[in-house]
Amino acid sequence: MPIFRWGSALDAFRDLEREVDRWVRGVDIVFENPRFGQPFPSLNLYEIGDEYLITAELPGCAAEDLDLSVANGIVTIRGTRIAPGEIPEEHYRRSERSSGNWERAISVPERIDDDQIRAELTDGLLKLSLPKAPSAMRKQIHIAGGKSATKEIGQQENQDD
Amino acid sequence: MTEDIPIPDTDSGSGNDVEPQKWVRTPPIDIFETEAGLVLRADLPGVSSENLELQVQDNRLTLFGRVTPTDIEGAVLMHQEYQQGDFLRSFILSDDVDHDRISARMTNGVLEVTLPKVSRTQPRKISIQTD
Incomplete structure (x- = not known):
């Protein structure tokens, strides 16, 4: 019977990772008391x-x-x-x-x-x-409704607001 | 003078890491001698005087400071150097300390406990009788 199967290889790694995480956290607790090199x-x-x-x-x-x-x-x-x-x-x-x-x-x-x-x-x-x-900050940019160029030329004179 | 051995409670902090909010921290302390006795100072940032419990029982002085967590809705923790949690530490008092005259005050998150010496009466001479 195989110990590692391809499908579960990653799971094993995840377990190890979790174990190391826990260990590191344990070290943190130990070192918090003498305030080891804490800024x-x-x-x-x-x-x-x-x-x-x-x-x-x-x-x-x-x-x-x-x-x-x-x-x-x-x-x-x-x-x-x-x-x-x-x-x-x-x-x-x-x-x-x-x-x-x-x-x-x-x-x-x-x-x-x-x-x-x-x-x-x-x-x-x-x-x-x-x-x-x-x-x-993220700014919303307003997009003006475009008008076709030919129309704009004609409207330019009476659009002075 | 007998030593007072500060004993940080070991049953706190470790154990289940399911609830990270329930951290209990051991505050750093200073103890120094004065003419009148001992003075203990403990760093308890974030603890107000009304959230501090100080009690003496059977020669053991226990301090417990409750920290009101700064929980803000939608806050994302980006960098962390300290864990939020309550402060707990206890000490064994020597017999020299006058338990009834212990006083304490809080200033800017620092607790100062004054532990006065028992005032000794003048030595009394005991006359020895001979049979």
Whole structure:
């Protein structure tokens, strides 16, 4: 009896793929705890209709600690976390939270309307709404009903509206 | 001073990956000593003070922060660096901590728990009687 049949060969591959996926996800869980090489802040990017939404986790940040700027489709967020030296190092029993200066630049996939950007910071969670620029949005082009060339010549004089 | 061993709950996070919305995350923490005792700080972005539960039971301090998910209709996730989920972590308190005077406050998504030391009374000399 054959172990692999041609018909089921792909299914076996799919099973393997699923297995590897699960394994990789398991590794993610393991590495989430020591925050292994994770950039700060962590952010998610969503597309909602004609707008992009960036959410960033900025615990401990007040609005005045943040510096937000945009140029050429690149959004830059920078700030300072936990002033170093606030608490002497030898007093720490455990130190897992990141500290110091940070900066992140996010390039947005499409052109955005720089003047319409909205930002909101609540409980250490930043929500940045970036509406797409009108030129980046799909535009419906109106097609005028064509008239035959010969008729147009005759109508041109009395069609001054 | 006895060590306080933070024990992240292991029964969370892993297991069924059927419901990705139900993620439970372990928040990063700092613990440092002050004159009065210990101070614990935890990063809980997206958790407001009314969505935070903090309880002490049998020497175990548990913090649970509920995150209101930013579910927006028609939103397509294009890039993801963090999972949305509630925060859970628990710690074993040492006997030095005065359980009745524990206080906490939330500022910009950071929880600060003050764990004061038990105020020791002056050492009392015990006279030893001889038979």
